[in-house]
Amino acid sequence: MPTAGDRRRWAQYLVDERSEARVYRDLAARRSGEEREILLALAEAEGRHEAHWLDLLGEEPARLPAPSIGTRLLGWMARRFGSIFVLALAQNAEDRSPYEAEPFATARMAADEKIHREVVRGLAARGRRRLSGTFRAAVFGANDGLVSNLALVMGIGATGVAPHFVLFSGIAGLLAGALSMGAGEFVSVRSQREMLTATEPxxxxxxxxxxxxxxxxxxxxxxxxxxxxxxxxxxxxxxxxxxxxxxxxxxxxxxTAADGDDHEVVGGALGAAVSSFLFFASGAVIPVLPWIFGLSGLAAVITALVLVGLALLLTGAAVGLLSGGPPLRRGLRQLAIGFGAAGVTYLLGLLFGVSVA
Known part of the structure; x- marks a missing residue:
């Protein structure tokens, strides 16, 4: 006989399956053609799983538990954005299906969830290919701006120079880095596209x-x-x-494959250059903000570390989502790299100057 705990677990599965089906229908409403049909088929499959738990419960409970936080977030994003990020989150959700270890789930349901992950991954891959060139430049540009300018202002600030000198160094680093990143990305992407063109039939x-x-x-x-x-x-x-x-x-x-596939993955040279410039600048300005608003000394250093830390976590999590990896782990990795670089330059500044305290 099922226990009260079993019935609570079934009710949770019921609401989660119902919510996931709604997510796929909301995504389908923003798509057309084959993608719309695929998403509606996924919603129909989740509906079959929902019916399984409802049959076990006998009838719908008078009080249902709330959907899991991840499922609610997924539904909220699907209704408002319908973007590649939602599909990436859905892929991770399908990957965490508990049905393999659930004795009351059928083998077919567990197999369905594995297949759903691959279907969602395939849908997300289309968007990843469209975003890959420009998005790569944007993410790396923002991350480089955050890390390089944080390291710069930490090193300069640790020498004990006047706050206006730290501010000037940070702005100079922002402009120099953004121009260098934009030019380098343009040359890199243009060269890669020319190489691909030369190798085409x-x-x-x-x-x-x-x-x-x-x-x-x-x-x-x-x-x-x-x-x-x-x-x-x-x-x-x-x-x-x-x-x-x-x-x-x-x-x-x-x-042979379609000639434009490789070019689509690489992206456009001008778009990559502009996004690299803008995102490097947007990342590089964050470490300078405390000095722009008049802070100095240790207060400015701590504020810069907090602001940059949050930004590094966000960029790392975004990369994790789009690559299908764990967002928190990628965010912490970005944080460790950024703070590690800033720590090295800060220690060098202390060796050549005085404490900021």
Whole structure:
């Protein structure tokens, strides 16, 4: 016989499944085409799980527990944003399904949850590919601005110089770093796109295809350089040349990936440069804020550390969400790296100057 604890657990599963189904329906309302159909199918699957717990309970309890905090946050974001962050959170939620260890859940339900994680991961991957180039520049720009300028003002401040000198050093570091980051990102992304363009298949020899030997032609070598097996390359070359000569052969099927996929992942050079400049500047200004508002000495140092610490946690958590990793762990990692760099320069400042106290 089920215990009272079992029934409470079933009721919690019931409300969580109901909430997750609502999340998928809210996301589907902001999508169209295939993505909308996939999200509605996920909502329908969560509805089947909801029905399982309702059958075990016999009827809906008079008082249901509140959905878990994570599920409520997910629902709130889905209704207001419907963004890639929601799908990333949903992926993590599916990954934490308790059904494998739940004796009253069926094996099919546990399998469903594993499949749901992969479905949501696939949906999120589409958005990650669209965001990857510019988002990478934005996150790294903000993080570099936070860490480098915090280290700069900590080192300068530890020497005991006047507050206005610390402020000037911080603003100079902001401008120099932002310009360097923007220029470097532009050159990096532009060079990568040019390299990808140079490696793409071209129609350079299209006008001579009809002059090649149908049964023995070097076109097969071209396909072999693209990774096609020998027999497949020979067959494809024969069909291409046959089509050019008007021979009665089946048309060749395209076997390579879409040319724009790699470019989409890399992103645009100008967008990456601008976002890198702006986000570096937005990150670099945070360590300088205490001196801008007139603080000095130890009070300014502590305030800067608190502000930058919060910002590092947020950027690390954002990276964790979009990469499908644990947000808190990524945030703490960013915090440790930033404070570690600032600690080194602060100690150097103490060696060359006097205490800020």
């Amino acid at each position: 071209s129609d350079y020899a299209a006008d001579v295809l009809s002059d090649l030997d149908l049964d023995a032609n070097e076109l097969a070598l071209v396909y072999r350089t693209r990774g096609m097996p020998l027999e497949d390359a020979l067959e494809r070359a024969r069909r291409v040349v046959g089509a050019a000569q008007g021979a009665d052969l089946p048309a060749p099927h395209r076997t």
